[in-house]
Amino acid sequence: MLLSKLFIPITKDLPAEAKIKSHQLMLRTGLIRQASAGIYSWLPLGFKVMKKIEKIVREEQNIIGAQEMLMPTVQSADIWKESGRYDDYGEEMLRISDRQKREMLYGPTNEEQITEIFRTSVKSYKLLPQILYHIQWKFRDELRPRFGVMRCREFYMKDAYSFDLSEDDAVLSYNKMFFAYLKTFERLGLKSIPMKADTGPIGGDLSHEFIILAETGESKIYTDKRIFDIPINNYKNENNSLNQMRNDFSKFYSVTDEKFDPNDFNKKVKKNDQLQTKGIEVGHIFYFGDKYSKPMNCSVDGKDGKKIFVKMGSYGIGVSRLVAAIIEAKFNNDKMKWPKAVSPFDVVIIPAINKNDNSNIEKSSKIYSLLKEKGIDVLLDDVEENISNKFKKHDLLGIPYQIVVGSKSTKDQFEFKEVGKDPQVFEINKIINILKK
């Protein structure tokens, strides 16, 4: 892509309400634009990052055998009355009356809707276990939407739902999802900690939040550093290994400030291993048994012919929120560096453009074509602007690799830089090999 053609309106004047780094950066680099309070449009660059996150989330869901589907955004109020949550949910639920005066709502979550689908679809224990998920827009009518897409009203979420015959089976589904979440966040370049959590309005008796480290996070966290040394990729997607994983994680102290007790912390964690920092919740998983299946009469015939209410869990990842969370975790000293896996481009070519001398831009075009041929997603900064302004702009755009075509480049050798490291001069083939890794 040529930067001159990319629709990336860079805003210099920040609105007063943009108080946190991710919100500021997303506006300044044209990732998003506010449509109305707590509602955003995703411009091409932000859209691209979000789609890359979505793809990784999807792949890890598929690996554990979850099946993707898609429920609508607008739901009937009837099913929420059946579960008893229609009145409980309060003003955060966006209630809608259609032209026939039917009570509808913009779904804030989908426990009721998936339970309704399941109860009319599955009659026999033979079809269990099942995990179904979708990645769909949700709406929560926050009283005070803020922090950009971090706490907005219309947001993009992956929510999965598991259906099992027994509590033991349901714990296996829960553990699979726990595993998938750890792998997802690792692939996104994030350090995540699963923490025992309260279940809140979803209900149930087993729940974990997944928090990623970011000094600007909303949640204070207290943890044993050694939790990061647990080798996630050594576990396997089968019962014993997943139980082992849950045990291994439970050995390390790790709580948010709600549950923090300094005496306990000092007793259980050696001074050297103590980590006090902040974090952002990016995932939340719940096991709630028959909380929905019972009032909504979602049962299957068991082996003995008796009706069994299915045991359910639900599992959320905030896909749109993750874009902001990654920025909060990775933005440092006024510089952004996207993790390779979700960067809007693999590499940017930055030519020094001199008046009356096209040689740098011509060299750059050649490299650009070559990289594209090799399947590398490359941005060429062909904007006429002085090189120091360009560097400032790319400090914010955060593409992790730069090829600088200027005084240090010769016919075959170019200045190549991984953001945050010293530049080096390499032949183009070496650069391609690094980018393809």
Add this chain to the structure above:
Amino acid sequence: MLLSKLFIPITKDLPAEAKIKSHQLMLRTGLIRQASAGIYSWLPLGFKVMKKIEKIVREEQNIIGAQEMLMPTVQSADIWKESGRYDDYGEEMLRISDRQKREMLYGPTNEEQITEIFRTSVKSYKLLPQILYHIQWKFRDELRPRFGVMRCREFYMKDAYSFDLSEDDAVLSYNKMFFAYLKTFERLGLKSIPMKADTGPIGGDLSHEFIILAETGESKIYTDKRIFDIPINNYKNENNSLNQMRNDFSKFYSVTDEKFDPNDFNKKVKKNDQLQTKGIEVGHIFYFGDKYSKPMNCSVDGKDGKKIFVKMGSYGIGVSRLVAAIIEAKFNNDKMKWPKAVSPFDVVIIPAINKNDNSNIEKSSKIYSLLKEKGIDVLLDDVEENISNKFKKHDLLGIPYQIVVGSKSTKDQFEFKEVGKDPQVFEINKIINILKK
């Protein structure tokens, strides 16, 4: 995927309102499930087909240089008041009042929203031309939603918007989109005809509908058969070639019944070339100049410093509707055959399962693993059911290729069938080659 694990609830009892083939088939094969009037959930199989359609639509948009973004589903009423359409739109617009009593709406289309983004983002002629698009859920509160996802309330649409300096430039953008649409429908395995159309509530003075042939379609069409011989892939994405394409298409008589005149038809089209049939609208493109940019004050500074209202067009493809439209076009004699490009699976393995003899299912499992290794998306029908029921089921599921593992298969040779053709007996490597083509 094993059929026994796939969430594909097959409904035998059809609701009375399912009157057309695609609606019936989509319910019977578990592609969709109604959530409420005119609102559907997409179950795994239907979701997969829709995603494949979406991918092809996206690729062809990207090829002509359109940039993908994503606007929210919920819009502020303010911008619709600016354009003057807030009152015009009537009851089809789903109006929403949020907790602060602000007037919002669930977007039925996005001309206002994209114009608002553009006017605050682009100030100079240098950034034109631009084509932006998104693929997002829309809502139209139909008085009588019917025909399943063909005329539903919540639907998935690709809508693109072009921005140009002059009418000539705008026609080039229009022609690019015209070209992309023809290529999109061709890749989806459909015969499409572009037809001059009225502009309706979008407005403007140039418009084409893209209609695909289906005997059950809503629109009667009268056309010169030779329009299908125009070799779409001979045109190129540049001005002269695209003008030629528009000329070539305009040579052939082609109208819906609104504009049909039998005398004209007989005069302009030889008897042998006359085709009278029915069709389904799957795309619609519009050029409307400054209809939105003027009232919404969306202008750029021209070369001479004077303000120019940008010239706009909009371009829709009904992605969710296409799933049904493809069924209407391809369902024949109670049998479905998905076009290869959008089939939920590349091939299905159908073993004859005999009591006390596992050999067919074992053979099938081996083929299954081998095909998966080769990157082929294969379904194994491991359900215990007699073979004639299986065939009936697969007549409806419509996966275009079948490998039947039964009496005619030997150690290395299997019955291989393309739906609608005679079965043949092939070695597995030959089968793999055919599937990979």
